Amino acid sequence: MSKLRFSIIINCYNTLPLIKKCLEAALTSTDRDTELILINNHPPYPEALTFLREFQHPRVRILDPGRNIGCMPGFQYGAKHARGEYIVKLDDDVLVPRKKWTTAMGQALSDFPTLAYVALLPSPIRAVGHRVKKDDYTLEFRQSTILFWCMMIKKNLWKKHFYLTNLPLYGVGERDYERKANALGLKKAYLTSHVCTSLGRTEESDPLYGAWKLFYVKKKDQRSDFQTWKKSFQLGPEEMEIMRRFGYPEKQIDEVRTLLAIEQKTMDLPRAMEGGD
Numbered sequence: 278m279s280k281l282r283f284s285i286i287i288n289c290y291n292t293l294p295l296i297k298k299c300l301e302a303a304l305t306s307t308d309r310d311t312e313l314i315l316i317n318n319h320p321p322y323p324e325a326l327t328f329l330r331e332f333q334h335p336r337v338r339i340l341d342p343g344r345n346i347g348c349m350p351g352f353q354y355g356a357k358h359a360r361g362e363y364i365v366k367l368d369d370d371v372l373v374p375r376k377k378w379t380t381a382m383g384q385a386l387s388d389f390p391t392l393a394y395v396a397l398l399p400s401p402i403r404a405v406g407h408r409v410k411k412d413d414y415t416l417e418f419r420q421s422t423i424l425f426w427c428m429m430i431k432k433n434l435w436k437k438h439f440y441l442t443n444l445p446l447y448g449v450g451e452r453d454y455e456r457k458a459n460a461l462g463l464k465k466a467y468l469t470s471h472v473c474t475s476l477g478r479t480e481e482s483d484p485l486y487g488a489w490k491l492f493y494v495k496k497k498d499q500r501s502d503f504q505t506w507k508k509s510f511q512l513g514p515e516e517m518e519i520m521r522r523f524g525y526p527e528k529q530i531d532e533v534r535t536l537l538a539i540e541q542k543t544m545d546l547p548r549a550m551e552g553g554d
């Protein structure tokens with residue numbers, strides 16, 4: 278077996294169609310120098326859990342921490358077991374491009390020693406500012422926060438400087454890495470020649486799960502597990518404005534409100550029957 282250069286770590290907590298599409302894109306766009314590590318973050322869907330228990334592939338390892346340990350904790354859990362020189366944090370609802378993106382990201386980190394980490398450009402983000410063009414990629418350094426839809430860092434640099442502690446399930450990562458990079462005098466950049474796409478708000482996603490993750494970060498005083506949250510959370514004007522700021526169209530906000538109402542009505546029905554004559 279050839280030496281592993283890259284370890285792609287995918288936290289799995291979304292619906293099965295999203296996980297499978299993400300995994301397929303990652304497998305078909307990489308070679309034998311790349312391993313994929315799936316973290317079974319115990320998605321609330323039986324078919325996804327079954328898939329994560331049974332799936333086998335010579336380049337894929339599945340790790341089960343026993344529960345949903347969260348986004349950045351899941352990445353770190355996988356990174357500890359990674360065999361590659363470079364580690365990648367890839368969201369399980371993101372499609373990577375078909376061209377050799379791992380090679381391009383690794384080459385960028387090699388070409389620019391002061392580059393702490395590099396990310397594929399998310400499709401909604403515009404390329405702005407000065408770009409550096411190389412034979413196999415185009416790089417754009419950013420002062421602002423880099424989104425971690427698909428991010429690569431050298432494992433030894435991560436282990437020495439970017440390992441985080443006292444982490445919640447969600448809401449940490451990009452800005453923590455940014456602060457650490459700034460403190461070290463290192464840079465960060467997007468690979469604008471290689472664009473990734475999110476399936477997070479497509480028909481195959483779970484709108485309630487996406488909303489739960491958003492409000493887990495933005496409404497810290499109301500944090501709870503997913504099952505408890507959807508039985509009690511109230512979507513008022515303040516919450517709807519938060520969703521708008523994060524790009525939710527009115528149609529999807531209405532859909533989340535409707536689904537919450539259905540969940541809570543279902544919960545209230547047995548109580549009403551118990552209280553009847």
